[in-house]
Amino acid sequence: AQKVTQAQTEISVVEKEDVTLDCVYETRDTTYYLFWYKQPPSGELVFLIRRNSFDEQNEISGRYSWNFQKSTSSFNFTITASQVVDSAVYFCALSELLSSNTGKLIFGQGTTLQVKP
């Protein structure tokens, strides 16, 4: 069965520190998608990135970067020079394919990031 594990429940850093959020997944599918979402206190989910299982290139978007390693089934997320506005709950998720064109999104437990001034 598909599973996503975010072992870090809470992380607290001081502004400008770099922080890495870990994500480990399990799946039997050869084709799957991995996601990261940010959930601020308002509750809405903010999409950050999607990765498919065939693309292991790391990605950088501004202060955000992602490291996808199939060999270790990990998809880690790093925030460089963290800011107070980065404080939120971050979820890693895995798309389990239901059919050729739809998938069920399974979430990890979430990591609460607190960035202190």
Add this chain to the structure above:
Amino acid sequence: GAVVSQHPSRVICKSGTSVKIECRSLDFQATTMFWYRQFPKQSLMLMATSNEGSKATYEQGVEKDKFLINHASLTLSTLTVTSAHPEDSSFYICSATRTAYGYTFGSGTRLTVV
């Protein structure tokens, strides 16, 4: 971009009454819609998957008679919490998709049962 409207954003109801939550895809036809529930400081737990015109598929442990899902069209799915009780108080969020990799989430509904 794809937009999903979820409504209401907040609702308070009395114990024993039913509450309906709507999830509408505004600018695309959603093949599939998902309903999640999130308790405070917990993850999003998938409750059910619904496809237009067919019965919803519920996850293990979710009472289908309590959480009625209707997906009458490619743009609208509704979740009705029947005979709500305080333990049903939670954050409910829907998601619509037409592919295996593109999910659009509603803004969520905070349900409080008193």
